[in-house]
Amino acid sequence: LITMHPQLEELIDVCLNHDISHIILAGGLPGAPAIKRAKDGGAKVVCFxxxxxxxxxxxxxxxxALVIEGAEAGGHIGPVATSILAQEILPHxxxxxxxxxxxxxxxxxxxxYLEMGASGCQLGTLFVCATESIAHENFKKAFIRASARDAVPSVQLDPQFPVIPVRALQNDATREFQQTQRGVIDAFDRGEVDQTEAQLKIENYWAGALRRAVVDGDVETGSLMAGxxxxxxxxxxxxxxxxxxLIREAVDALTAREQASG
Ligand SMILES: Cc1cc2nc3c(=O)[nH]c(=O)nc-3n(C[C@H](O)[C@H](O)[C@H](O)COP(=O)(O)O)c2cc1C
Known part of the structure; x- marks a missing residue:
């Protein structure tokens, strides 16, 4: 569930009514009441x-349980790399x-990461092009063509108007987002819109954009979230x-180590 959803409590209740065993609270920091509500209802709670x-x-x-997600991930991200978060958090x-x-x-x-003490790893980007994934073929083709440097975080132009960074493949939409922010900030500076309205205009830019790309296959104006x-x-x-x-690569690494140590 997205923690900052205005109806989070109701969404938790929907999960509980359907006997969902594990609820993942993502997209923001959950408050104690949300965690308690889910646990009192019998679910296990996983937080970022x-x-x-x-x-x-x-x-x-x-x-x-906890998920530590670094800045290399696809979608909404924080500022710190996975390798740093793992070293800072896992031992403690x-x-x-x-x-x-x-x-x-x-x-x-x-x-x-397992050897550093993790219980498991969560992968998203690697599974987008799975045969079973319902992503549109245009979305999958964009992934197959892309390299690591194409997956970049969205840029905030003005600290007065915060933007939660989203890592996605660059396209027309990511380039236009800069211009939209510039236009809204200029309108605010001229006194044509107030701060709340300006912030809303910036936030609304991406509304429905992931669906547009994943479901409709519009890879130019949609959001190509990718790690x-x-x-x-x-x-x-x-x-x-x-x-x-993945298992073969892990086993090969273990075997190579055993062979190296005689
Ligand atoms: C296309 C795409 C959409 C995603 N949407 C969400 C989402 O709606 N909510 C969420 O918590 N994480 C979302 N994620 C993040 C994944 O759950 C996962 O944590 C992340 O992909 C792991 O990092 P990786 O992309 O480097 O494998 C999304 C990731 C991708 C690639």
Missing amino acids: APTLALAKRLTRQGAD IEDVPVFIAGGIGRGDAVLA QSVGMVKEEKPVAEIISG
């Missing part, structure tokens, strides 16, 4: 932790499982093949 202090607070508030959280997300494209990378691991996505293939490839 952007810093060590917040990871500790979330576990005190009852989170049953022992009470609950911690999952690592962002920029993972190979099994040997999964293995490295930096997009360069490792080379073809469409079944989920089972993607997972067996």
Whole structure:
């Protein structure tokens, strides 16, 4: 569930009424009441932790597991790299499982995080082109063509008008977003719109944009959310093949190490 949704409590209740066993609270920091509501209803709660202090607070508030997602990930991101967050947080959280997300494209990378103490890894970008994924073929083609440097975060032009960064493939929409921000900020400076209205205009720019790209296949005006691991996505293939490839890479890394140590 998206934590900043205005009807979060009702959404939690919908999950509980359907006996959902695990609720993931993403897209912002959940308050203690949301965690309590989900847990009182019998669900396990998974939260995103952007810093060590917040990871500790979330576990005190009852989170049953944490996800650490670094800036390499596709979609909404924080400012800090996965490798840094993993080093800062993993050694200090022992009470609950911690999952690592962002920029993972190979099994040997999964293995490295498991060895650092992670309970698992969460991958998004690598599965976008799975045969089973309902993403439009234009969306999948854009992923297969792209390299790591094409997946860039959206840029905020003015600190008065905050933009939560989204990592996506560059297209007409990402370029136009700069101009839209510029136009709205100029209108605000001329006194034609107030701060709230200006902020809303900036936020509304991306409304429906992911759906436009993923479902309708509009890869020019839609949002092509993608992580930096997009360069490792080379073809469409079944989920089972993607997972067996990850396992093979992890096992190969272990075997090579055993051979090297005699
Ligand atoms: C196309 C796309 C859409 C995503 N949408 C959401 C979302 O709606 N909510 C969310 O919490 N995370 C979303 N994510 C992030 C994934 O859940 C996952 O944490 C992330 O993809 C992991 O990093 P990676 O992309 O480097 O593998 C999205 C990622 C992608 C690539």
